[in-house]
Amino acid sequence: MKVGLYFGSFNPIHIGHLIIANHLAEHSDLDQIWFVVTPHNPFKKKNTLLDNYQRLEMVYQATKDYIKLKPSDIEFGLPQPNYTINTLAHLQEKYPKNTFSLIMGEDNLKSFHKWKNYELILENNDIYVYPRISEGKVETQFDNHERIHHIDAPIIQLSSTFIRKNIKAGKNVKPMLPEYVWKYLDEMNFYR
Numbered sequence: 421m422k423v424g425l426y427f428g429s430f431n432p433i434h435i436g437h438l439i440i441a442n443h444l445a446e447h448s449d450l451d452q453i454w455f456v457v458t459p460h461n462p463f464k465k466k467n468t469l470l471d472n473y474q475r476l477e478m479v480y481q482a483t484k485d486y487i488k489l490k491p492s493d494i495e496f497g498l499p500q501p502n503y504t505i506n507t508l509a510h511l512q513e514k515y516p517k518n519t520f521s522l523i524m525g526e527d528n529l530k531s532f533h534k535w536k537n538y539e540l541i542l543e544n545n546d547i548y549v550y551p552r553i554s555e556g557k558v559e560t561q562f563d564n565h566e567r568i569h570h571i572d573a574p575i576i577q578l579s580s581t582f583i584r585k586n587i588k589a590g591k592n593v594k595p596m597l598p599e600y601v602w603k604y605l606d607e608m609n610f611y612r
């Protein structure tokens with residue numbers, strides 16, 4: 421089975437994440453897309469980060485009606501911060517018959533040369549890159565790379581940071597979130 425690993429903090433999952441995963445589900449040869457909820461991104465501080473299981477529950481609820489989209493808690497039991505190379509090794513050992521590719525926004529490709537053992541990731545895995553407006557440049561070493569596939573799809577100007585900031589400022593963010601996620605965040609008073 422061909423699996424696209426969509427790694428993320430998902431703090432919280434928003435409709436942009438769903439549009440991206442659904443685009444890959446509909447327009448690529450990936451059989452499934454696993455939303456891998458990351459306990460701790462090595463490049464990010466944890467101050468506004470919700471609990472792992474709360475983020476996982478929102479991902480579960482947001483994806484449950486999509487047959488090819490699955491939540492994954494595989495990183496919950498792995499050492500933190502979570503280096504993707506370690507998770508890939510763990511997954512490949514656990515599911516030797518699967519082929520794993522990565523899915524990421526273009527912002528992550530711009531810092532990909534700083535990831536642990538990124539050359540090894542590229543030796544063994546394809547990467548699907550979703551366009552995103554962000555600061556910085558993609559390193560030239562990644563230009564026309566045979567493992568890196570740029571997706572031609574509508575740009576989505578949405579981020580979890582923007583949603584968190586707007587919730588804090590008391591703004592209505594309902595259209596940016598899956599229905600369950602909006603209700604859950606509202607009831608729990610998160611990010612206020």
Ligand SMILES: Nc1ncnc2c1ncn2[C@@H]1O[C@H](COP(=O)(O)OP(=O)(O)OP(=O)(O)O)[C@@H](O)[C@H]1O
Nearest residue numbers: 428429430436524525528550552576578579580581
């Ligand atoms: N609007 C978007 N367009 C393209 N890629 C996106 C978009 N939103 C998120 N992604 C990608 O989805 C993955 C998971 O993202 P993440 O959970 O960090 O969301 P985020 O909106 O970037 O969050 P934050 O604002 O907290 O950094 C990353 O690879 C990120 O690049």
Ligand SMILES: O=C(O)c1ccc[n+]([C@@H]2O[C@H](COP(=O)([O-])O)[C@@H](O)[C@H]2O)c1
Nearest residue numbers: 427428429458461463502503504535536
């Ligand atoms: O492996 C690394 O060196 C590395 C460096 C930065 C980010 N990552 C991973 O990239 C994923 C995207 O994170 P985020 O917070 O942008 O959603 C998440 O799973 C991080 O653990 C991984």
